[in-house]
Amino acid sequence: MQILDEAVVDRAVALAGRADRVVLGIAGEPGAGKTTLTTALIEALTARRVPVAWLPMDGFHLGDGSLDALGLRAHKGAIETFDGWGYLAALRRVLAEPGHPVYIPGFERTLEQPIAADRVIPPGPALILTEGNYLLDEEEPWSLVREVAAEIWYADVPGELRRDRLVARHVAFGKSRDAAEAWVAQVDEPNAERIRARRMHADLIVPIGA
Template identity: 35%
Template sequence: MHEKRWRSYAMTVNGLPQKIRYNADTVEGLFLPLLRRLTEMQRKAGCRILVFLAAPPATGKSTLLQFLEELTRIHAVLTPAQALGMDGFHYLNSYLAAHTILRDGAEIPLKNIKGAPETFDVALLAEKLRAAKKGVTAFPVYDRRIHDPRLDALTVDAPILLVEGNWLLLDEEPWCNLHALADYTLRIDVSPELLRDRLIARKVQGGLSVKDARAFYERSDAPNVLRFAAHAGAADEVWRMEADGDFVRG
């Protein structure tokens, strides 16, 4: 078997300096060809294009898109891209605390399922995506220091907009109405078992005990992982995430 050539990159992700790694062959054989196709698509269209990346939790979506954005800076032949996250369209915590949803016969606060499709302002997301198609606009950004969105915090102006989120290709109302706004769509699939291990490990690294991390996964993460697997929706291109974090064409 061909030995993978991992390379490390220093980047700022969600406002924090991080060291990330990608397989050099994946960068050359998967990431750059995607950006070349998008460059050709944007130049042929002669206007801004929107690209959706839908992937479940713990797949490194935001890191991946920021890395793709950086690649368009490094390679001058590529059209500049800008990475955008869907998390800025979470309802404010005050809204989540004041509203409820019926789950399994019980009425629970939306704050208890933060991250589920029902906890996002899909109407605002659609409005901002339409505005971005027409010209320069402002997007909200999720601030992990206050655990709330900051409205109109980011100027959106690149020729290629890379938008990531769990639910962008969801085949349920009202999310499925967004699909027509995308010029190209990419979905990353991962086995639920692999995601379970990654999400539990992430919580343990954050300070939870293994027992509490497993309980949190079953209560909060598992429903989202399974919902994505069942309702992620079709995409123009599909990648698969492997156990070592590498990506291959699905």
């Protein structure tokens, strides 16, 4: 599957040339292919010898203990179930502290839990790719990501394909098909509507096909 055309890669290369550290955000609805787009960019940029690092938003999911305390476990994935301020602080750190490693949390999909210090942004120049659902949201702290990111792109995919991917993902990680379809309808789709409403604010729309 062809994810990127050369013009998209050229644009990322140009962004990387602006400074030693530059943040490029990848937004999109659940199941839109944000990670697919990010990994394709990493491969293309590495082939062009552009230093690149990856800071996914998923590591800033609240753990189940916090979700239970807040009464939000049944809404995991909604905007209020992320540590948005912590995510913003991590983005600011990678720009402000290029001389040493910055450790960031990852997300274990089998456990559906964040893992502390599971990833690292190494010292030195890099285009920092960060992908997540709410990078274009107008609510603080998400609106402040605009102050950190040079650009925010939007991974765009046909709705039916996106929903099919989501159901398949939930089934792959342990839900029954009925439970997966219910979760997509009741949790993922309301989140997708919120994200899609901000689509026009992206600097670039990147179509992700079948």
